[in-house]
Amino acid sequence: ELKVEQNPLFLSMQEGKNYTIYCNYSTTSDRLYWYRQDPGKSLESLFVLLSNGAVKQEGRLMASLDTKARLSTLHITAAVHDLSATYFCAVDILAGKSTFGDGTTLTVKP
Amino acid sequence: EAGVAQSPRYKIIEKRQSVAFWCNPISGHATLYWYQQILGQGPKLLIQFQNNGVVDDSQLPKDRFSAERLKGVDSTLKIQPAKLEDSAVYLCASSLDRWDATYEQYFGPGTRLTVT
Numbered sequence: 001e002l003k004v005e006q007n008p009l010f011l012s013m014q015e016g017k018n019y020t021i022y023c024n025y026s027t028t029s030d031r032l033y034w035y036r037q038d039p040g041k042s043l044e045s046l047f048v049l050l051s052n053g054a055v056k057q058e059g060r061l062m063a064s065l066d067t068k069a070r071l072s073t074l075h076i077t078a079a080v081h082d083l084s085a086t087y088f089c090a091v092d093i094l095a096g097k098s099t100f101g102d103g104t105t106l107t108v109k110p
Numbered sequence: 111e112a113g114v115a116q117s118p119r120y121k122i123i124e125k126r127q128s129v130a131f132w133c134n135p136i137s138g139h140a141t142l143y144w145y146q147q148i149l150g151q152g153p154k155l156l157i158q159f160q161n162n163g164v165v166d167d168s169q170l171p172k173d174r175f176s177a178e179r180l181k182g183v184d185s186t187l188k189i190q191p192a193k194l195e196d197s198a199v200y201l202c203a204s205s206l207d208r209w210d211a212t213y214e215q216y217f218g219p220g221t222r223l224t225v226t
Contacts, residue, residue: 050212097166099155100153
């Protein structure tokens, strides 16, 4: 059974600081997704990572995938309040069948 | 382009009652997913359709949950009878096509179910 672990589960950081969220998974996969969820809202796709070494960047967020280590990271650069949300990684082992981590709730304080 | 539509947005029922949720995916998306998201957890896949056929329903509690996707477009998810532990947000998502290598999923707003 595929297990997806995120850490930390809760993260409080100051505006302007950098930090990294980690997503580890237990079974070989070369397809990983990052989503954002605001309180009471649905999930918004942030990044789709399809191969070993894949790196995607959008604004202050950068995601990478190391399939050999079964690890993805979501790096936050110079955090701003608008990035406060819960971030989920999801690993796909078969044709869209995704297993999600439990999420990292990020709070950015002024 | 219209997104994934779901209704109702909120539902409160008593245990042992039945409930149904509706989802209309993005036009042209062949694959449709139903997820259950319990508070504080990530979404859990319940069932995946490709057009009107079931691709995966291994985590669907079939003794009480059922789902259908007639004509390969919109879908309904039913719970009968509901239990307290079914209280959750039910999310519907769709992706372009099974052979789209990304399988990028687009989520609807969800239905928040409270079972009392």
